[in-house]
């Protein structure tokens with residue numbers, strides 16, 4: 336049985352524990368990350384290689400940590416035809432979604448007569464994408480990061496992803512990267528990846544921004560290198576809420592609970608409902624479906640559901656909605672009779688999936704919406720990865736002689752008040768010079 340927790344009977348401490356999820360035990364990882372970062376700062380490529388050898392691939396050398404052309408070609412040979420077809424459809428949909436996000440390059444509006452203001456959008460010149468590979472292969476994450484970067488027009492896209500023990504990068508990720516036009520891939524994971532991208536070495540030029548989900552080690556490195564590089568959204572252990580009402584098919588609720596739970600023992604998979612029958616039935620079905628999973632994934636589910644997840648029984652749909660908004664889940668499935676009717680009440684969620692035919696696995700792989708999402712309650716303020724993660728905005732202004740007349744007194748008055756005489760002079764002299 337998956338545990339059923341009655342929300343009204345939870346103590347404040349129990350509620351806070353749920354809310355916290357698997358708060359990364361980052362202290363130990365911070366110590367490791369500090370040492371690795373300092374070594375890479377001092378020893379550059381040699382330091383990077385030492386840590387690849389220690390953590391991932393014993394045969395790493397300065398030469399072989401960059402994926403070469405032969406490896407890309409081999410990846411295209413290795414990929415199964417049905418996987419290639421699937422990747423192609425995913426690619427098309429992700430590209431379409433992100434193309435539609437692209438704003439106009441230049442926006443300029445007349446604010447008052449002769450005063451034009453707006454923005455110019457430009458891509459970030461160099462970005463590093465982190466594609467994880469600890470507890471699974473993630474070609475889907477390669478697509479979710481590389482496609483928006485490509486659509487945004489980033490000039491240099493660098494990918495870091497851990498090698499396996501034989502020194503190989505997962506081949507479908509290589510195919511996905513190449514389809515998106517990525518040419519520069521390093522076989523680096525965890526701290527050494529983030530440090531190399533942030534600090535730069537002789538062989539790996541530094542980037543302006545790093546984005547991508549990672550485990551606690553990558554997260555620790557990002558925390559320490561914040562200030563040296565833009566580290567993007569906080570995307571850690573996966574979490575979801577399936578919201579159910581009396582109309583929900585408990586089998587669907589149970590299935591979708593397990594989508595999240597199987598990611599890892601640190602995943603937070605929650606089913607939230609005010610309907611006791613649905614809660615009990617879903618708990619039983621989940622037990623049944625768990626038996627269909629391989630041992631290691633089932634163990635992840637059991638551990639995560641007992642520690643951070645489970646079924647939350649509320650008193651009403653409104654209480655369920657309040658819980659959702661307080662929790663701010665990465666993924667939210669509305670498995671209720673009329674999801675559109677309650678959509679307006681959802682305030683905080685990284686992703687909102689509506690109805691019975693929109694399970695979060697489909698959003699992860701095929702729909703086209705981005706599956707790199709903020710976790711750990713950061714969906715309160717951060718958004719899914721999008722083209723905006725790879726763009727920045729310069730404000731833009733143009734003032735005509737007519738506009739100058741309209742703004743000059745205000746500018747002089749405020750410059751005088753703030754005590755900036757050169758600011759005022761630039762206006763006064765223009766009145767004479769122009």
Ligand SMILES: NC(=O)C1=CN([C@@H]2O[C@H](COP(=O)(O)OP(=O)(O)OC[C@H]3O[C@@H](n4cnc5c(N)ncnc54)[C@H](O)[C@@H]3O)[C@@H](O)[C@H]2O)C=CC1
Pocket residue numbers: 367390391466467468469470471476497498523524525526527548549550551552553569570571572573598599665706707708709710
């Ligand atoms: N929020 C989101 O959108 C997404 C989140 N995720 C999350 O990202 C995370 C990915 O983590 P992983 O699968 O573990 O992959 P990972 O690639 O982040 O971690 C593997 C790396 O960790 C390093 N490492 C492992 N043990 C170490 C040790 N003892 N000391 C120092 N470094 C060590 C190694 O260098 C290795 O390359 C998961 O929590 C997953 O749920 C994954 C996809 C999407």
Ligand SMILES: N[C@@H](Cc1c[nH]c[nH+]1)C(=O)O
Pocket residue numbers: 471473475476572573574598665699706708
């Ligand atoms: N759904 C995952 C990402 C994933 C990729 N592959 C499988 N799952 C997440 O939100 O973290």
Ligand SMILES: [Zn+2]
Pocket residue numbers: 573594598696699
């Ligand atoms: Zn997933």
